[in-house]
Amino acid sequence: MKIIKKYIIPLGMLLIFETIAIVLWLTSNNLFYLFNFSYIGFFITLGFFLLIVNYKHARRITQLFVGIYMFVYLGLICNENMQIEGFWYYLFTGVFEAATIHYAVAKIFGPLLFGRGWCGYACWTAMVLDFLPYKTPQYPRKEIGFIRYITFSISFIFVASLFILNVGKFEKIMFWSFLIGNILYYIIGIILAFIFKDNRAFCKYVCPITVFLKPMSYFSLLRIKCDKNKCASCGKCEKICPMNVEVTNNPKNRVNGTECILCMECVKNCPKNALSIYQ
Ligand code: SF4
Ligand code: SF4
Numbered sequence: 001m002k003i004i005k006k007y008i009i010p011l012g013m014l015l016i017f018e019t020i021a022i023v024l025w026l027t028s029n030n031l032f033y034l035f036n037f038s039y040i041g042f043f044i045t046l047g048f049f050l051l052i053v054n055y056k057h058a059r060r061i062t063q064l065f066v067g068i069y070m071f072v073y074l075g076l077i078c079n080e081n082m083q084i085e086g087f088w089y090y091l092f093t094g095v096f097e098a099a100t101i102h103y104a105v106a107k108i109f110g111p112l113l114f115g116r117g118w119c120g121y122a123c124w125t126a127m128v129l130d131f132l133p134y135k136t137p138q139y140p141r142k143e144i145g146f147i148r149y150i151t152f153s154i155s156f157i158f159v160a161s162l163f164i165l166n167v168g169k170f171e172k173i174m175f176w177s178f179l180i181g182n183i184l185y186y187i188i189g190i191i192l193a194f195i196f197k198d199n200r201a202f203c204k205y206v207c208p209i210t211v212f213l214k215p216m217s218y219f220s221l222l223r224i225k226c227d228k229n230k231c232a233s234c235g236k237c238e239k240i241c242p243m244n245v246e247v248t249n250n251p252k253n254r255v256n257g258t259e260c261i262l263c264m265e266c267v268k269n270c271p272k273n274a275l276s277i278y279q
């Protein structure tokens with residue numbers, strides 16, 4: 001029973017992604033969905049499995065395999081704009097295609113189950129930012145999170161304008177906006193990381209996708225919880241958390257609770273084994 005509990009998360013993830021893969025494949029008669037979601041599900045399962053066996057680079061392996069696949073293969077080779085502009089574009093055209101499915105699974109409904117797991121294990125922007133030297137924030141969080149609503153609005157207005165003005169050549173514009181948008185994200189993300197001495201500054205203040213991710217992940221089933229009986233109140237977990245989560249406080253409304261990317265750094269570093277995702 002204990003062994004089943006231990007592996008329930010990777011097995012559950014595999015089951016969910018395989019179900020999505022098969023359902024989309026059969027309903028759309030498109031083999032791509034079977035390959036796509038099986039591939040992502042496999043690496044997410046592998047990442048969680050490696051975490052369980054305490055492999056140091058578990059999360060990074062999943063992040064690199066999924067992130068590079070989505071950015072290079074889906075984005076650059078298959079010309080799917082998986083950025084937020086692509087989501088608006090497919091939403092406006094009423095097409096239930098890759099970008100809308102991706103947003104539904106990873107960023108809108110998925111977070112009800114796995115919170116901001118996308119941000120910890122799959123995002124190709126963070127995949128690069130996580131190579132920078134400031135893995136643990138050096139300063140307290142700034143009160144500038146409102147910027148995300150500005151970038152969110154800009155992306156919406158940009159795509160809405162294309163439709164209102166009937167610009168044409170949408171596919172081409174979407175490809176270039178994906179490429180230029182990503183380059184901008186990387187440049188801004190790297191600059192902010194060095195200014196704030198915090199690899200995840202872009203995620204905390206600028207990323208428009210958090211407008212979807214944060215409210216949905218509030219209800220996340222998977223959460224880090226603290227066993228108060230074991231906790232020695234040493235503060236190590238909160239110091240090491242890249243997202244400034246008030247880890248030792250269990251209620252959903254804990255400070256920065258919707259910022260948790262399930263990276264497990266707090267769990268790995270707790271000297272009393274007081275933190276877990278299974279409680
Ligand atoms: S906050 Fe945005 S940039 Fe950061 S990991 Fe999440 S989706 Fe990626
Ligand atoms: S690291 Fe562990 S013992 Fe220390 S405050 Fe966090 S939960 Fe408690």
Ligand code: SF4
Pocket residue numbers: 224240241242243244245247259260261262263264265266267
């Ligand atoms: S250190 Fe813990 S609380 Fe902070 S983001 Fe990672 S898993 Fe979440």
